[in-house]
Amino acid sequence: MTADVRQLLVDSCRILAHAGQEHFAFGHVSAREAPGVDRFWFKGGGLGLGEMTVDDLVLIDFDGNRLGGTAPIHNEYPxxxxxxxxxxxxxxxxxxxPFYSAAFAGSDWELKQVGQDAVNFWRGVGRYDTSVLVTDAEKGxxxxxxxxxLDVAVLANHGIAAAGRTVIDATYFAIEFDRAVQMQALAQQLGPLRITPQDELDQLIPYLSTAAKTRAQGVWEWLLRQTDKADGRG
Ligand SMILES: [Zn+2]
Known part of the structure; x- marks a missing residue:
């Protein structure tokens, strides 16, 4: 089971990099070692998301104590x-x-229902309203x-945090959120926004969000195939 979680975590990092979410060697992904346990595998510091292998992961507890691995620990583990x-x-x-999400985080915009990707965030988006780095438990x-x-929170003037019941869901939310923001930014340039009416939104949610049980899985598998191809592994 542990090996599977580590490989899923590495694949998440690679997919996020391929989706354009790398910001040099910043950004990180974590996965509990097993459901319910108080320790997690964590992308190691010093390398980019796209450079991750299972040997570059660290295992830490909720206080940041190293339990496995030798890579540096990102200081925003909280x-x-x-x-x-x-x-x-x-x-x-x-x-x-992600570039568009970080721009969104540097504005007072709210996410609007203007495209299919935004449907995932029909329940709303959290906003952590300080740009100070999350380096201790209180800020965490x-x-x-x-x-x-919720599934995604924006960190003001900084980036995003996405949370999922699975590695696949959290990765999917991060990618879909950046697409939703990018779509809204462009739609706004084209003219007045056409916001999806609530009654239409209600009909889309079962198909275009994680309420559709196979959607995130299907997107993940497509993304992994594209990433493997781009990395010469396909
Ligand atoms: Zn950050």
Whole structure:
């Protein structure tokens, strides 16, 4: 089981890099070692998301103590630890600085329902309203509170945190959120927004969100095939 989680975590990092979410060697992804346990595999520091292998992961507890692996530990591990602590059902957290989402985080915009990707966020988006880095448990708790039971929180002037019941869901949310923001930014340039009416949205949610049980899985498999091809592994 552990080997599977580590490979899923590496694949998540590679997929996020291929989707354009790398910001040099910043950004990280974590996955609980097993559901319900208080320790998690974490992308090691110093390398980019696209460079990850299972040997570059570290295993840490919620206080940042190293339990396995030799790579440096990103100093924003409390983003992951405190979301895991607050959300027992969450097994994966993605923290990235996607270019459009980070621009969104530097504005007072709200996400609007203007395209299919936004449908995933029909319940709303959290906003952690400080640009100060999340380097201790107190700040991590504040971020977890801003996220609440939602899937994505924006970190002001910084990036995003996405939480999922699975590695696949958290990765999917991070990618879909950046697409939704990018779509809204372009639609706004083209003219007045055509916001999806609530009655139409209600009909789309079962098909275009994780309410559709196979959607995130299908997107993940497509993304992994594209990533493997791009990396010469396909
Ligand atoms: Zn960051």
């Amino acid at each position: 983003i992951h630890a405190e979301i895991f602590r607050a959300r027992p059902e969450v097994t994966c957290v993605v923290h990235t600085h 708790r504040a971020l977890a509170a801003a996220l609440g039971d």
